Amino acid sequence: MIHIELPLLVGIIALGIACQWLGWRLRIPAIIPLLAAGFGVGPLLGWLHPQELLGDLFFPVVSLSVAVILFEGALTLEFREVRQVRRAVRNLITIGAVITLVLSALASRWLVGLSWPLAILFGALIVVTGPTVIGPLLRNIRPNHQVASVLKWEGILIDPIGALLAVIIFDVIVAEGPGQAWQLSALVTFLRILVIGGVAGAVGGIFVAAALKRYWVPDYLRDIFVLVVVLAAFAISDVLQSESGLLAVTVMGVWLANVGLHQLHDVWHFKERISVLLISGLFILLAANVSRGELALLGLGSFVLLAVVIFVVRPVSVFASTIGSRLSRNERLFLSWVAPRGIVAASVSSLFAFRLQELGYQEAELLAPLTFLVIVGTVLIHGSTSKWWARRLGVAEAEPQGFLLLGATPFSRMLAEVLKGEGFRTLLVDSNRHNVRLAQLQGLEVEHGNLLSSIVQEELDLGGIGRLLALTSNDEANALACLQYRGVFGSDEVYQLPPDVEGEPDNGPAYAAGTMGRLLFGPDVTFDRIDFVVDRGAQVKATPLTEEFPYEAYQAQWGDRAIPLLMIRGKEVVVATVEAPLQPRPGWKLVSLVTEA
Structure with a gap:
């Protein structure tokens, strides 16, 4: 007799791949059909209940999947690229990131009522505009070379930077504990997270770099070897100090991106072979795990918060970051309108929400649906209007030659x-x-x-x-x-x-x-x-x-x-x-x- 779990698992994978195909066919970010399918089979129709399906394995599966996603994003962060990109991009991923975090935290505190720790964490989560959503939009909009370059590099570089920022803030919250004032013990816990996570990530990076440079691993095992070391670094770090694993894999990815490995391009195929299947299943699980009760928490204040993120936070961030740049006023206006959130924000917010609820932060149940609202809202609004806006501002190339x-x-x-x-x-x-x-x-x-x-x-x-x-x-x-x-x-x-x-x-x-x-x-x-x-x-x-x-x-x-x-x-x-x-x-x-x- 075949248990119902088997067809459900196969169905999740098949549905995820179908959503990826639909995104490709319609030339839209795959995250839109993935989240729509997840919400459809989960809270709307009630066909899929991920935590019941996976039981005690649900949290480990989500944790390991997010670890792999963060590692892949960190692999793109080469310091030489940060130095080489134009000043506007550097400002967007530094000054702009801080402005986005602060303004979003203030807005979520005042409009939704999140506590200060969770408001700051929410601000960090929506800093990220990933390349997986920016890429399809740029191919459809076809802005001029200067605007396209800024958006492309911002998306690539802010991905690991924003994820690292969110992980550090999450670790501070975990160290402090719910309802507690900052104490010496919290500082010690935070330092342990930083040290153990940083050391585990660096050791993992050194080990992988040495193994690849010295050809200890044959080519056909290389991708799986890297995957195993990433998961091992995450698990060992998390065992030694709870919640340090995500920091470890992020540090490991950044380390490998900057040691000059000529095999790194081949390691990037790791993303191509693993992430499509991983992300497809993960996002359906995450969206399906949001209950109707959690969606009901999204009141008027949540939608006002979305409007503030789109119409206030992003424009302020862009104009402050591009002061003195060579970008024209219309180019800055267009950049102010394009900031769709994506994979990192969705996956990390879901993981953090689970962990914080376990630690006693009951209001954390609002974190995932609120982040999903920002993701869906920004992708739909920016995706449907950016091409028109680019043409109106004269930054789209009507007939690129x-x-x-x-x-x-x-x-x-x-x-x-x-x-x-x-x-x-x-x-x-x-x-x-x-x-x-x-x-x-x-x-x-x-x-x-x-x-x-x-x-x-x-x-x-x-x-x-x-x-x-x-x-x-x-x-x-x-x-x-x-x-x-x-x-x-x-x-x-x-x-x-x-x-x-x-x-x-x-x-x-x-x-x-x-x-x-x-x-x-x-x-x-x-x-x-x-x-x-x-x-x-x-x-x-x-x-x-x-x-x-x-x-x-x-x-x-x-x-x-x-x-x-x-x-x-x-x-x-x-x-x-x-x-x-x-x-x-x-x-x-x-x-x-x-x-x-």
Whole structure:
């Protein structure tokens, strides 16, 4: 006989993955359908009761899941990046974070009646604007490069900083105890949490770094090895001193992010392989665990608090942080409107609420639903209005004309140099480190990684970019990239090289099956042909066409030694495709791959 728990667990996983797919399909943060599904099967329909389902394992499962999420976020905090980003970002993650914490704490104290300790903790929880919600919004809104860069880096860097801040404040509350004045014993407990959590995290980081640097662990075990050490550091730290485990995994993540591990990029796949399943199940469990009684606690004051967070706290934080910056007034107004909360706030608030209620803070039952209200409210309001607001303020790029190039091969680099010289933003992505280094030496903007990876997709800044050219030797990768980025650029602005198959393109099903984008340049202009002519000295050149030197004269001069690629007039671009060959006219610049005689 199959117990009811088994189909419930499978159903949670299946529902979570379905919500992830729906978020991808609708181009919205997955947290929206995940929380909606959780509230639906939990407090609204009463089908799922997580604490009854998991029993005594519920709290350990949530704790370990949150530990992994915090570790993953901390892995992105490289100190050199904090130093390198523009002053506005540094101010937002420091001055802005403090302003957000203080104003949110005051508002929750006066409007909802939280005690000062919980009000300060709530303020710390909503400091975080994570990249998992910012990324989809930026891809949909397409703001200018400067605004997109600020929002992207704020989301990445504030994630671990805000989580660490919330953990420290939580540890202070735990050390103090409910209804107690600050005493020497509370100070000792807090110091024990800091020391044990910090030491456990540092030791775990040192151990993992040494194991990876010395190749003690084979590649196929590396991700699982890191996961096990993270969980071990959390458990050991928490056993030695209650509530120090979250600090330990955060310190461990920050340590590993800053020790110069060249394997760190591979460790990031840890997030890709684990977090989708983990987050999918966790958020349904957390939302379903909120009772109708807790939702009923959200009175008028809670919704006024949400309005204060959106209309007062964020604008004050942004304008104070951007004093003296190069951002225009409209850019600052737009930044003031975009601050959706996400995964860290939801998961950590739920965990803290459980623990604080166990410790005697009865009002902590309001912490999770109040945080969920801010998350859902900010994501829905910002997500539905930001595109309109960006266009109204003139910070959205109506028709971005830049190029995302898959592959940093010699041909791609030559093409990128010409396009950059014509004033177009070009971004190359390649998983080959040698190609990436050569592109960097040429002064090109390039990212190392797999364009199909969710990690790379989250971190890419696509401001100013309006099309994809898939130019690798791998026809399948080119097709999948076009399929993936149809939703970003539209199906008319994703291009790939013609697949290298036998026979004519119109006659073979293999040709059509290998294409997901518009076919570039010409039916026979495959990667192999391009590579062949480049090896023999072909160059990408831009040639102005005039009344005195029209396209017919250009053809007479170069003949078959020129492969037309695209043509440019000002900021207008037309890309050559199989179904729409170029028809260059005077006044345009013709960009071709030219082989000298």
